[in-house]
Amino acid sequence: MSNLLGLTVRDVAQLPLNFPKSFLPERRLIAQLLPFAAKNGGGDKVSIGAQTSIPTGNSTGKVEPIIHYAVGMGMVTAIKISGGWQLGLTALGHVILNEDPFLSEQQTLWLMHLMLCRRFGSANPISGVASPWFALFSSGIFRLGNKFQQQDFVDFLVERHGDAGYLKSLAGIVIRSYIEDSCLGSINVLQEITANDKKFLKRQPAPSNKSFFPVYAAYLSLIWDELFNSESQVSLDDFASHSRCFIVLGWDEAMIAYWLDWMADSGLLQIDRYTGAPILLRLKNTNQVISSIYSGLI
Numbered sequence: 317m318s319n320l321l322g323l324t325v326r327d328v329a330q331l332p333l334n335f336p337k338s339f340l341p342e343r344r345l346i347a348q349l350l351p352f353a354a355k356n357g358g359g360d361k362v363s364i365g366a367q368t369s370i371p372t373g374n375s376t377g378k379v380e381p382i383i384h385y386a387v388g389m390g391m392v393t394a395i396k397i398s399g400g401w402q403l404g405l406t407a408l409g410h411v412i413l414n415e416d417p418f419l420s421e422q423q424t425l426w427l428m429h430l431m432l433c434r435r436f437g438s439a440n441p442i443s444g445v446a447s448p449w450f451a452l453f454s455s456g457i458f459r460l461g462n463k464f465q466q467q468d469f470v471d472f473l474v475e476r477h478g479d480a481g482y483l484k485s486l487a488g489i490v491i492r493s494y495i496e497d498s499c500l501g502s503i504n505v506l507q508e509i510t511a512n513d514k515k516f517l518k519r520q521p522a523p524s525n526k527s528f529f530p531v532y533a534a535y536l537s538l539i540w541d542e543l544f545n546s547e548s549q550v551s552l553d554d555f556a557s558h559s560r561c562f563i564v565l566g567w568d569e570a571m572i573a574y575w576l577d578w579m580a581d582s583g584l585l586q587i588d589r590y591t592g593a594p595i596l597l598r599l600k601n602t603n604q605v606i607s608s609i610y611s612g613l614i
Contacts, residue, residue, distance in 0.1 A: 330436045335384040343419040350413045353392045353403040360400035388446040390431040423531045430535045433564045454560045521566030527612035537605040549597040
């Protein structure tokens with residue numbers, strides 16, 4: 317299955333480890349890129365910067381990191397061509413651009429976060445489309461726990477990738493993404509706390525409010541396309557262990573069951589619980605699910 321507008325699942329690429337280059341995922345700049353990508357804009361980074369007003373220069377700048385962020389969040393397609401980039405929008409990108417062009421809705425920001433943390437393919441060792449985000453919110457859950465210090469995350473990245481000189485800065489960028497209101501700070505994925513005169517970061521689960529359920533449905537459908545593309549049905553256990561999506565959501569079994577019942581009641585999934593482990597059968601394609609992302613808003 318492929319997106320209605322954009323690349324097929326086989327074209328999903330893993331981002332370079334240090335793709336942020338010390339720059340944050342500023343919502344304002346990502347929003348400026350989307351209309352340009354919708355027109356299939358392209359060029360070198362200086363040209364793209366001039367057309368989108370994203371600051372850049374010949375040797376550095378924010379254009380390429382912002383492109384990578386938008387790709388990692390599942391909104392933009394980007395092909396490296398001679399002399400620059402060729403951009404486009406995914407089906408998800410089109411819906412977000414039409415419904416929330418300034419990336420201001422909490423539902424949009426949660427989906428941006430979830431997509432940035434998703435697994436890349438099925439190869440081992442397990443990694444993510446954006447490896448540092450996957451490391452923090454998926455692979456690192458057992459190593460770091462729900463409460464950790466920034467240095468713990470740095471140490472974990474060093475364990476995974478070796479002692480690259482930029483890992484301390486990279487860890488800071490990932491964490492600041494969830495502290496700065498100009499990025500994803502308003503969704504409170506990471507909460508800063510103090511205990512015993514030490515500063516910690518505490519993970520927060522995805523909201524249980526039903527207005528977010530269509531967003532989680534889109535997330536499930538998108539990662540199903542990428543990880544189980546040839547399967548119309550899959551066991552819940554296999555989906556959970558392979559995708560690690562519920563780890564990223566931070567949910568317990570009761571919350572997972574509550575949301576899946578909503579999915580079934582909404583006609584998105586059929587759940588067979590008579591064969592042991594629940595079996596999930598898709599009833600809607602990804603484009604149908606994506607089109608309803610904002611249906612929970614009043």
